[in-house]
Amino acid sequence: LMLVLCVPLISAATGSGCPTGKELQGNTCVSCFSGTYSLGGNCGSSACPGCTPCQAGTYQSGSGMSSCDQCLGGTSSPSVSASSCSKCSPGTFSATAATTCTFCLAGKFNSANGRSLSEGEGMLNR
Secondary structure, three states: OOOOOOOOOOOOOOOOOEEEOOOEEEEEEEEEOOEEEEOOOOOOOOOOOOEEEEEEEEEEOOOOOOOOOEOOOOEEOOOOOOOOOEEEOOOOEEOOOOOOOOOOOOEOOOOOOEEEEHEEEEEEEE
16 A cells, blocks of 8 residues: 655746745746755746755755754765765764764774764773
8 A cells, every 4th residue: 555645736926936845847836855945935036936955064854845954963964955964984973064074083982873073072092
């Protein structure tokens, strides 16, 4: 049994715009894809607001959203339009909204995935 959820398309009148999380394609407002967002808004004289890619260090896993979320500490996202963040590997850590994971300092280590900067303070000497 397969459940299919259909999302109704919203028709936009000339000179109007689309609600948050959507962009105008032709005369129809469609949801932004994962990895992007839209604040919506009225069409100006030359263009309508479109979907904007999430910046590195942020992500959006859902479609039709109005913002991107920051990657949590212990994760990173090096590219734009990310739909998820990757956990830092053992021996590395990251702060919130990181684009890369940082290697532990010499003489320190961690053996777990997904370490954040605050946890990095407690890494053991070896």
